[in-house]
Amino acid sequence: MATEKARTQTIGAVRRSFAPWTDPAATPLIRFDNVVKRFGEFTAVDHVSIDIYEREFFALLGPSGCGKTTLMRMLAGFEEPTEGRVLLAGQDLAGVPPYRRPVNMMFQSYALFPHMSVAENIAFGPKQLGMPKGEIAGRVAEMLKLVKLEKFAQRKPHQLSGGQRQRVALARSLATRPKVLLLDEPLGALDKKLREETQFELMDLQMDLGMTFLIVTHDQEEAMTVADRIAVMNNGVLVQVAPPSTIYEAPATRYVADFIGDVNMLECKVESCANGDVHLASSVTPAPIEIAQSVEANPGDTAWLAIRPEKMRISLDAPADMTRNCFTGEIWDIGYLGDLSIYHVELPCGTPISRAWWSGRFPGKTRFSSPSRRAPAWS
């Protein structure tokens, strides 16, 4: 128990101090430089520039069809960019075929060779490198141990469960010790529980091997869990690149705010904006809204206020300080989820049905029957 705790703390410390993207002197390992990819008339990737640093766990996040896989395939060498460059360790990859790139990919479908055993699948990469036989056997054993499949070495892929196949695919792509591992929706085919476990295993693995991982996912929780930084994409365009906490706390656009987690959106007018203090007015509440966030805005501008449900407090009685940051509304629905409850609150003037979460403290559901009047307040 004690050692586990210590280990978590060191990882935490390492993770916190790991931020090469803030260091202007650091050179990126992978650089997408104004990359465009068109399929005929259709633009799948539209002027994307990303820098990814060594030892980083980087996630490409976006809805299905937004161009994540296409971007990754350009790094692996299966697609050539229409415009722009892809650089690996400063070297332009244009014209370098996939079999000469020190980058391995774990495919969404796993793409295990069905006519080879687990051990042969894993040995395939090292064999292509011309490694001596004895060394290959050692490497295969090491990989099997890494993914805990020692007993399955002689099985064929169709004799394995989905989770085991996923591990074989991972072991196979790691066996050549590539500089970069690309993972295309690696956990998409697993059930929720196994997926969550595997996310943490991937994080540990990436830390232990000290490798650079680039993961593609449409699951925002997965990206938030595993990644050092997340790139949010939409329709082939890069929307925001930032660490998970920044993406969550300070989303760059309405799209990001809406895509990541639950959020309430309110249209507001900017009253004043000075030294990171923004005053807003909204038609849904007479009280002024004050927020402390450094955004550039001019008085009179229309702004969208995004409030996370868990940052709101709900009370039956009017709060003591009604002068700012509070709303009144009617509770319509209460969803009890165990660790928290979801309240659907309708604000006056027919405007948005708002969500607030509640955990702890609040009396049980039975005490009030909706709809009844209360005063949700937030700060």
Place this chain on the structure above:
Amino acid sequence: MNKNLSWFNVTSLALGFAFLYIPILLLVIYSFNASRLVTVWAGFSFQWYVSLFQNEQLIDAAWVTLRVAFISSLVATVLGTMAALALTRYGRFFGRTLFSGMTYAPLVMPEVITGLSLLLLFVAVGFERGFWTITLAHITFTLCFVAVVVQSRLVTFDRSLEEAALDLGCPPFKTFFTITLPLILPAVLSGFMLAFTLSLDDLVIASFTTGPGATTLPMRIYSQVRLGVTPEINAACSILIGVVTVAVIIASIATKRAEKLRASEERAAARG
């Protein structure tokens, strides 16, 4: 299972089998006839089989047929597989529609036309007609059958398997031989079998493209039958039927067994 076996089904099944197999059965029975007269039964005898193996003309023809069939189906399998790869893989290349149309044309082209046009070509080029012209002609007309069989396998082939091999550092040529070919091999083999049997029993195209000194078994049988059916021919045909039947039975048992093995392996995997 027997529920659907109404009298109608039984009758049509019986009729179908009767049409298919009564002539063949008759042929086999009469090959053991002691009489020289084909239609008069005069007791059981192996004599026609003995004389068959002393009939050098028939033995020669059989030998020519086997060599033509083997060489032509081998070459047709290689070329047909390559054509199928080109047609499925290189999505849009210049003249794709024309190329695919041209690959399939011999499937529906009357054999007489294929034979005649090949004959004209060989004459125009000044090729000496014989064994090699038959072989070339058989390559031409069996190639498209191989292409069709292999192509139907390739359209369901998961391309990410090849990409995975490339990704792991395996060059394209080697990828084809270590990943693609082993996986499409059943289709390639059945393409080969198809080409082999098509070549084996072709009469029309061989007749057009042959020259002196190269007579295939179907040609020899046909020319002898015109002079009257001899029990020797019956014996030759019975042997052919026997060979084909044994081959088909072996092939189907082998596939069944492979399937069963795979199914039991999968069940074992499901158990954990």
